[in-house]
Amino acid sequence: MDYQVNYINPEIKLSNYTGKLFKTEAAFTDHLLVWLISGETKIIQADESFVFGPGSTFLIPRNQLATIINIPKDGLPHKAVAMHLSAERLRAFYNQESIKQKNTVSKIFSFHKHPLLESCLASLIPYFEMQENFPENIASLKITEAITILSAIDKDIGSILANFDEPYKIDLISFMEKNFMFNMSLEKFGYLTGRSLTTFKRDFHKAFSITPQRWLTKKRLELAYYQLTEKNKKPVEVYYETGFENLSHFSFAFKKQFGFSPTTLQKIKTNS
Structure with a gap:
């Protein structure tokens, strides 16, 4: 084990x-x-x-x-x-x-x-x-x-x-822009922003005009692309720093979004 x-x-x-x-x-x-x-x-x-x-x-x-x-x-x-x-x-x-x-x-x-x-x-x-x-x-x-x-x-x-205060309702946009790379449930994101799940989803759509799941995936893939191309990080380093469950899920989502895999992008970057 x-x-x-x-x-x-x-x-x-x-x-x-x-x-x-x-x-x-x-x-x-x-x-x-x-x-x-x-x-x-x-x-x-x-x-x-x-x-x-x-x-x-x-x-x-x-x-x-x-x-x-x-x-x-x-x-x-x-x-x-x-x-x-x-x-x-x-x-x-x-x-x-x-x-x-x-x-x-x-x-x-x-x-x-x-x-x-x-x-x-x-x-x-x-x-x-x-x-x-x-x-x-x-x-x-x-x-x-x-x-x-x-x-x-x-x-x-x-x-x-000794501070026992519960999270209070905070600005949703600034919190999510800062913390989107953490693979938390929507319930947890809601709690940390001082909202119920229903209120979180409603406020999120009002702020971003998209569902939380789609927005989170888009933001994480954009960050992954940046880390691969500008920071020269390896795909195995990138996936666990950008909120993806595992390397295969990351590779699948990345290829669907950009048309090529993280490994292919890395090779293009190396040969350019």
């Missing part, structure tokens, strides 16, 4: 991936704290990208649209401990504290090789070997410990973790 996940409880897991790469599109409901043991993680967002190597610890805030690519490296699997920081846990923690809300941008937070945080997450490893159920009170203590350490090492983190 290329991909294996072991759970201490539903909120704490250890993943182990041995294939070529594992790609997922994300807009997590919970904040996700990750300690990367081996391998490499690349996170692609609309306006910036991040690459994390072994020993990195990072936080992906909830509702952040991103493409996440996990890659084994240096003969080792991609192995990581991930902890979900749910609204329920965070409300219980911050209920005792007064947090001044700042206009902090919700972004990927990096805590490279911080000893307190690394030791907290490393201490979870032995528990993944347990055969019996993991005691809930210990899991709760571990999550509280992690939140406490995050609050101690980054004074701005509380304004992100």
